[in-house]
Amino acid sequence: MLVLWLGVAISAAAQGTRRDVGRLYQELCANCHGADLRGGQARSLLDEDWVHGSGDDATLFAVIRDGDELNGMPAWKNALSDEEIRALVIFIREKAAEARHAATRYAQPRPDQVADSRLHRFRLRLVADGLATPWSLAWLPDGTLLVTELPGRLRLVRDGRLLPGAVEGLPPVRYRGQGGLMEVALHPGCATNGWIYLAYSEPGRDEQGRDVSMTTIIRGRLRGLRWTDSEVIWRAPLWSFRPGNIHFGCRIAFGPDGCLYFSHGERGQGQDAQDLRRPNGKIHRIYDDGRIPPDNPFVGRTDAFPSIWTYGHRNPQGLAFHPETGELWETEHGPRGGDELNVIFKGRNYGWPVITYGMNYDGTPITARTAADGMEQPVVHWTPSIAVCGMDFYRGDRFPRWRHHLFVTGLASQELRRLEIRDHAVVDQEILFKGIGRVRHVATGPDGFLYVALNRPDRIVRLEPAGD
Ligand code: HEC
Numbered sequence: 407m408l409v410l411w412l413g414v415a416i417s418a419a420a421q422g423t424r425r426d427v428g429r430l431y432q433e434l435c436a437n438c439h440g441a442d443l444r445g446g447q448a449r450s451l452l453d454e455d456w457v458h459g460s461g462d463d464a465t466l467f468a469v470i471r472d473g474d475e476l477n478g479m480p481a482w483k484n485a486l487s488d489e490e491i492r493a494l495v496i497f498i499r500e501k502a503a504e505a506r507h508a509a510t511r512y513a514q515p516r517p518d519q520v521a522d523s524r525l526h527r528f529r530l531r532l533v534a535d536g537l538a539t540p541w542s543l544a545w546l547p548d549g550t551l552l553v554t555e556l557p558g559r560l561r562l563v564r565d566g567r568l569l570p571g572a573v574e575g576l577p578p579v580r581y582r583g584q585g586g587l588m589e590v591a592l593h594p595g596c597a598t599n600g601w602i603y604l605a606y607s608e609p610g611r612d613e614q615g616r617d618v619s620m621t622t623i624i625r626g627r628l629r630g631l632r633w634t635d636s637e638v639i640w641r642a643p644l645w646s647f648r649p650g651n652i653h654f655g656c657r658i659a660f661g662p663d664g665c666l667y668f669s670h671g672e673r674g675q676g677q678d679a680q681d682l683r684r685p686n687g688k689i690h691r692i693y694d695d696g697r698i699p700p701d702n703p704f705v706g707r708t709d710a711f712p713s714i715w716t717y718g719h720r721n722p723q724g725l726a727f728h729p730e731t732g733e734l735w736e737t738e739h740g741p742r743g744g745d746e747l748n749v750i751f752k753g754r755n756y757g758w759p760v761i762t763y764g765m766n767y768d769g770t771p772i773t774a775r776t777a778a779d780g781m782e783q784p785v786v787h788w789t790p791s792i793a794v795c796g797m798d799f800y801r802g803d804r805f806p807r808w809r810h811h812l813f814v815t816g817l818a819s820q821e822l823r824r825l826e827i828r829d830h831a832v833v834d835q836e837i838l839f840k841g842i843g844r845v846r847h848v849a850t851g852p853d854g855f856l857y858v859a860l861n862r863p864d865r866i867v868r869l870e871p872a873g874d
Pocket residue numbers: 431434435436437438439447448449451455456457458459466469470474477478479480482494
């Protein structure tokens with residue numbers, strides 16, 4: 407009885423913190439700052455002209471919590487939790503970005519149209535269409551482009567033409583929600599050993615008979631359009647498979663140390679990301695044949711998965727080594743707000759879901775904590791979210807002023823971004839185009855062009871220089 411009563415009390419208290427941020431704003435703030443945040447009896451919250459400090463997150467948080475009563479801004483600390491105040495800061499950022507985007511004209515190049523950008527003019531050339539949710543790209547040593555399609559097919563583009571068939575003999579994937587066939591990557595020695603790696607959501611059934619799935623890595627070789635010599639390189643134990651069809655991660659990158667690094671999303675189970683006994687919500691490091699390198703950080707512990715390299719990740723969908731420093735960079739799809747760019751260091755905790763710059767999709771808060779001891783900070787976070795997906799450092803020579811810049815994709819924001827990086831900081835960001843489809847992945851081709859996988863409509867395009 408007591409337990410029952412406590413349960414009710416706790417859930418009621420939890421309910422109290424689950425108020426939608428948009429409603430909170432309309433009820434408590436709109437009177438003074440305007441229903442559209444553009445100001446009324448009090449100032450606009452969209453013009454990015456702040457009276458309090460530089461308008462950084464911490465200052466806005468403090469003004470909302472403690473108020474500025476002498477100047478007419480009430481204190482909200484008794485009416486709102488810290489989590490709700492954090493959610494209001496995110497909400498203000500979202501509305502400000504919406505206003506900024508509405509006032510900006512972005513390049514929306516049609517095929518063969520020239521687009522301008524700060525460092526290079528470029529043209530988007532159609533490489534292939536008629537694909538179904540192209541997810542990732544890799545090139546065979548002979549220049550053939552391999553494309554994964556989320557429904558479970560591997561396609562080939564050869565001599566500028568999408569071959570009609572798909573590769574036969576691939577294992578079944580669970581194509582539901584965000585799951586399916588995702589990553590394709592080549593062994594650095596593919597020219598001699600022929601190994602091609604795939605990452606996908608593998609279907610399973612747990613002891614209660616529920617459909618579950620998890621990220622699995624295989625490798626094999628291509629003989630014509632047949633997948634041969636298939637081997638499972640990494641598979642989670644069945645007990646750890648999760649129901650639902652979100653957050654698989656699934657990006658692969660081979661390191662300068664010859665090891666295979668791959669990202670594994672937390673499968674919608676935030677707490678798993680902090681649990682070293684579970685493989686989800688982690689970045690893993692294995693040898694090319696799946697063995698565990700003995701210098702992995704959690705090797706030898708009974709309470710940890712030996713392949714784990716880092717933990718505390720939500721849905722890392724971009725992974726690439728910096729061409730000069732050899733450091734591993736990662737993009738991580740956050741909740742509503744809090745998309746991240748991280749540098750990945752051995753054994754570290756990247757914080758999800760204990761710290762985050764985001765809130766829940768329904769506008770309820772997750773936490774007020776954006777930093778904590780022992781947890782890494784992102785290099786940048788995108789709040790509001792751009793729905794960050796794949797990324798790549800540009801390694802070609804067709805765009806000399808873009809060399810080693812980082813290109814980052816956005817799904818919901820439908821944008822391709824160029825980031826200039828110095829040490830561990832982003833010193834410049836530019837949106838190269840926006841609004842011509844969901845941008846899923848970007849990769850430097852062996853021909854030095856920059857290839858982009860777009861969804862809705864589904865196609866592959868490449869950026870070509872258009873004279874400066
Ligand atoms: C009774 C009117 C009133 C209400 C209600 C109100 N504000 Fe304010 N707010 C103000 C005024 C006036 C200022 C400017 C204070 C100043 O000039 O120092 C202000 C300042 C701010 C600032 C700082 C702006 C800057 O330029 O530094 C933020 C952020 C803010 N309010 C957010 C909110 C939020 C969020 C709510 C709802 C929870 C809210 N306000 C409700 C009157 C109000």
